[in-house]
Each structure stands twice: as C-alpha cells, then as structure tokens.
C-alpha cells in the first residue's frame with residue numbers, strides 16, 4: 038500500500054481516487070483555496086458537488102491549510118489543478134514538496150514564450166527555484182473525469198523523464214478499467230493533449246452551425262468530421278513545430294474525440310457556432326472550466342511569433358487562426374473551408 042496525496046480536489050483528481058483507492062492505497066485529497074465547499078461536502082457524505090459522484094468511503098479529506106499534514110509521509114503527490122491554478126501550484130505547493138517523492142499532474146496545457154517557444158507545464162514548474170530538483174510526471178490522453186468515476190474503460194499515457202518512476206506510478210494507478218501507456222516523450226504527450234482543447238472548440242463550431250441552420254438538437258456529422266480531420270492535421274504539424282514526436286497524435290486525437298462528445302469545451306464551441314458573440318457565450322458559461330480559450334490563444338500567439346521569425350507559415354493552421362480570430366478579435370464564425378483543401382500528386 039502507498040500513501041497518495043492529491044492536491045487540488047477538482048473533478049479529475051477526485052475521479053482518480055477511484056482506481057487508486059480500489060487498488061488499496063491510502064488517499065488524501067486536499068482542496069485548493071477554491072475547493073472549500075467541495076471538501077466540506079465530501080467530509081459530510083463523500084459526495085463531490087462538481088463531479089456529481091460519491092467517492093469511496095475511507096478517503097481522507099483536507100482543507101488547504103492542512104496541506105502540510107496531508108503531505109507528511111506521502112509516497113506520491115498528484116497535482117489536480119486546471120490551467121488557471123498552475124501558478125498557485127508553483128507558488129504554494131512546490132516549496133512544500135520533497136525531491137524524493139514523485140509528482141504526477143493531470144493539468145492539460147502549455148505556456149508560450151515571447152520567441153514563440155512552447156513549454157509544457159512540467160517544464161514550467163521545473164524552471165521555478167522550488168521545482169528544480171523535483172521529479173515531475175504527467176497524465177495525458179482521453180479520459181473525462183465522470184466516466185472514469187463510472188469505471189468506463191479509459192486508456193491514457195503517463196509521461197516523465199525516468200521510465201522506472203513511470204513504471205512505479207503505473208502499478209499504483211492501473212486497474213482493469215484504467216489502462217496506462219508510458220512515454221518519456223513529455224513534450225509529445227503534453228502538447229498533444231493540450232492542443233486538443235483548442236481544436237475541440239474548432240470542431241464543435243460545426244455542432245452550433247448545424248443548430249443555427251436547422252434548429253437546436255439537429256446534429257450533422259460531415260462538418261464535424263471535416264473539422265476533426267483538419268484539427269488532427271494541424272495538431273500533427275504543431276507537434277513537429279514544437280519539436281515533439283508526431284506519433285503522440287494518438288493521444289491528442291483520442292482526447293479530441295472525447296472532448297468533442299463529452300467535454301466542457303463542446304459547450305463554448307456550440308454557442309459560438311449558433312451565432313453568439315464570444316462575450317455572450319462566455320457570460321452564459323460563467324463558472325465552467327474552459328481551458329480551450331487559454332490554449333487556443335497561447336498556441337495561436339506562439340505560431341504568429343514563430344511566423345514573424347520565418348519559422349512557421351500561418352497558412353498551415355487555418356482552423357487555429359480562425360478560432361483565434363473568433364475569441365480574440367470578436368470575428369463571427371465563418372469556417373475557412375477552402376483553406377483546408379489540398380492537392381496530392383503521387384510519384
């Protein structure tokens with residue numbers, strides 16, 4: 038049995054208590070300053086008010102001021118914040134961690150630098166003085182929290198620089214329904230699953246466009262599939278541009294699929310496709326975790342910066358550029374269909 042301390046009691050970290058608790062480990066779930074109500078309710082009856090599932094009886098719950106007690110004696114630390122909590126995690130959590138205890142984080146995203154370089158969250162945390170000596174690992178791949186809690190079969194990738202640590206983590210987390218590949222290509226896994234959030238917004242514009250034409254609830258798949266194909270194509274190019282292994286597209290494409298059908302990003306793409314302005318759509322979704330906006334903005338900015346230095350061609354990313362125009366320049370949805378067309382002539 039190992040002692041696992043999860044810091045951040047959002048939906049994904051809380052869903053991961055299912056495989057790990059069922060494997061017989063001691064689970065300590067610590068809330069962020071924003072998770073107070075979640076922890077209060079869990080302490081009463083194990084019910085998670087955002088995940089909308091009852092967690093296993095026996096999990097230990099901690100408010101943020103009890104974090105140090107929860108970290109004492111832990112064998113693994115799991116980071117559960119979203120992109121919006123990355124700096125809180127860097128400032129408030131990293132200084133309390135021990136270099137001999139592996140860390141695994143669920144946060145999907147990346148940070149772009151002024152020169153257009155893109156860095157993963159594990160690399161960002163490692164660049165902090167308190168993170169220098171820590172052993173960061175991360176989870177990527179298609180896995181909605183509520184479906185994991187329901188024991189639907191899920192296949193993800195654990196990535197990190199040390200394969201022995203990854204193997205150790207895998208035997209702690211893996212169950213008959215939570216399947217884990219391992220990869221030391223951290224950039225590849227992390228970028229792939231970060232990018233899917235930008236493109237999930239792009240694909241789900243088609244959901245809203247069909248509803249705008251034919252009424253709410255009307256579904257068409259041709260247009261969604263066309264945007265999905267273009268999205269995967271652009272993600273693959275972006276992986277190469279960022280210096281990451283393009284084979285990792287397998288995790289990003291799977292993640293794009295699940296997010297289009299079951300993720301929160303579907304909500305914003307659909308509203309924009311129906312014709313709401315960006316501000317109207319955001320107002321309707323107040324309180325929903327929408328990382329797609331952050332990732333699309335950062336990715337488009339990185340590509341524009343690289344293009345300005347002759348290292349990228351904006352014409353290779355028409356869907357990303359259009360998503361950026363919609364969310365950052367207030368432009369209406371007008372899918373650039375002809376920009377997706379290609380011509381291939383064999384040898």
Ligand SMILES: NC(=O)C1=CN([C@@H]2O[C@H](COP(=O)(O)OP(=O)(O)OC[C@H]3O[C@@H](n4cnc5c(N)ncnc54)[C@H](OP(=O)(O)O)[C@@H]3O)[C@@H](O)[C@H]2O)C=CC1
Pocket residue numbers: 045046047048049050069070071072087117118119120121122123125126142143144145146176177178179180181182193326328
């Ligand atoms: N690796 C994987 O397999 C998967 C990863 N994910 C990713 O996991 C991450 C978390 O997702 P999920 O749990 O669903 O999201 P939630 O919104 O449920 O949880 C986010 C967590 O981050 C905290 N947080 C948000 N903003 C701040 C802040 N400014 N300071 C401190 N803490 C903050 C939240 O507090 P509060 O609850 O109050 O907002 C909460 O603890 C995301 O990056 C998501 O993309 C999602 C699915 C699968």
Ligand SMILES: O=C(CO)COP(=O)(O)O
Pocket residue numbers: 145178179180181182292295296299300301302303326328
């Ligand atoms: O990352 C996810 C599934 O793998 C969930 O995506 P959303 O944040 O859009 O819900």
